[in-house]
Amino acid sequence: MSSTTLTKLPIEEFQAHRLAFFKQMPSNSVAIISANTEVTRSNDTEYGFCQDKNFYYLTGFNEPDALLVLVKDENNHCESILFCLAKDALQEVWHGRRIGQEKAVADYKVEHAFTCDEIDSYLPDYIDGKSQVLFPFANDVLTSKVFGWIAQVKSTLRQGGHAPSNLFDSAVITNELRLIKSSNELALMRQANIISGNAHQRAMQKAGVGKFEYQVEAEILHEFARNGARYAAYGTIVAGGDNANILHYTNNSDVLNNNELLLIDAGGELDGYAADITRTFPINGKFTTEQKAIYQLVLDAKNLAVNAIKPGMSFAKLNVLTIEFLTKGLLELGVLSGDLTALIEEKKVKDYFIHGLGHWLGLDVHDVGDYHANAEREQHRPFEQGMVMTIEPGIYIPLSDLNVDEKWRGIGVRIEDNIAVTAQGFENLTQDAPDTIDAIEALMAKANS
Structure with a gap:
């Protein structure tokens, strides 16, 4: 590195x-x-x-x-x-x-x-x-x-x-x-991730019950600008509670409530190149039992996908791994019910994991480059050294979903890292935004002490 x-x-x-x-x-x-x-x-x-x-x-x-x-x-x-x-x-x-x-x-x-x-x-x-x-x-x-x-x-x-x-x-x-990044482009995107990761840390430290989503957005944008990323790479998403179940929520106008999660999708732009990071954390600094269960499942799915990245891998193959893992996890939690094999074949997890696993990243946040997708929208292009992508599994259970136990409703979790393909494997550019439960709770506890 x-x-x-x-x-x-x-x-x-x-x-x-x-x-x-x-x-x-x-x-x-x-x-x-x-x-x-x-x-x-x-x-x-x-x-x-x-x-x-x-x-x-x-x-x-x-x-x-x-x-x-x-x-x-x-x-x-x-x-x-x-x-x-x-x-x-x-x-x-x-x-x-x-x-x-x-x-x-x-x-x-x-x-x-x-x-x-x-x-x-x-x-x-x-x-x-x-x-x-x-x-x-x-x-x-x-x-x-x-x-x-x-x-x-x-x-x-x-x-x-x-x-x-x-x-x-x-x-x-x-x-x-543009799909294959040079060493200079990778160094620039690495720095964009450092700035953006620190902005996510700042958001975790400044968020709190009774604040408004736009106040947290202001903290993020300030951290971007004061470190040289004068512009956000895209409309910043600061989504408290059930707003997290709106994928491209950018109103950022609601108050933050106790015992709810805050999903932030935000990345700075540095000399035209984008970072694209999502973190989800408890507004009051402590995950509830149900929030912790969904969060850990999404985190484990993200790590499973990231650790499998290397030249020759593809989004299609990663999707198979991720869908199987999330389906099994939601079945064990009782969010899904039925036969595991049938649930996987029917892709029932897509009721709750409703977007793709990731996309190319570069000068555009949804960067250009052919995915070699087939009629089923399966993306079979083999990864190559120098490609940069996001990995962003999520689980979204809106308050309006009456098919699940009430305790799960209103939980929306997405965790997103920026990954560069290397000669032997991968480099996770998103090192400065905490993603484990312990790290997030410790950072927020420190900020409130």
Whole structure:
């Protein structure tokens, strides 16, 4: 395990990403990937800007409205061209400094940089004579522009213009590249987990009966920001009691009650890379007998799955292990009833474990990358060194479930770690968020002493 503390990727990392992309491009082709644009929140104010992740992966550039053009000629010579906002003293006084074209070349190591106003002038020339254009098909705005530039080239056929005959979805390449993390990316995600794990510790120490969910959320976000993760990677879930049985509960508005659990799903974002951690703990600092039974079952299932991770393993295989284990456990507790074999075959545990076991993690919290899922949604892709994923079993028994003994109702437990696949096995990046009953109760007792 590396001890490197990394809070920002070096620009050489983004150059390496472009080089890997170039290797996937055919000769005599051009790739076009756009940045995001700012989105209006209300009248003349915007939401906090979040860069398009594929664009960021290839550039490290974090301004809106930019465009990356990658050109590979017949001789496999490659060039990177960045279009970005022009330097403008008046706009910069109002809205902040811009990189500009000179620093774009110097700092982001592209061969050429032009202004956004020059995009429509240059792009038909970059496309002219190429056999293939690569761009993200899911980006409707960019797709429309690409077809417009191609149409301009087609209009010059009599003058010797040559429009490309093949179009290719660039996301097919970037999705695969992003799935395997470099040592720098792993170091960054390790640090994101340290920050996020400490935020979960803080939440355990600051939560208490009578506080509101949003007050605990504020403690988490403060811990993220003061350690360099200025933004949450996704909407923070702080779900007390029966709210934990709403998977994507983000209202975070209710009061925390005695003898209930608090489920927190929260991860910071560091230089664009996400952590995604869930912990569940008793609001008053002590698990009840029933809470302890469900919690320990979920914890054991999480550890069973994590310890089985290695190259060649798959989510499909882990799901078999986890479903069998949870089914047996719920049967022994009396939450499920019937024949064990039949319950496993019918996947009755999915009444209470209602989501998947995990997902890829990286620049997006639900990161890109093919799972090789079949018609039954079984994910058979073998794990490889450098993949990062979540493992997050859960059991959810809402108050409205009249099929179980009343003592179980209102309990919702999820425990989620971030796992990197190594050459021989795995590395659990989530080392700083306590998950055992003893550790959680001890931390909360210390905070309240």
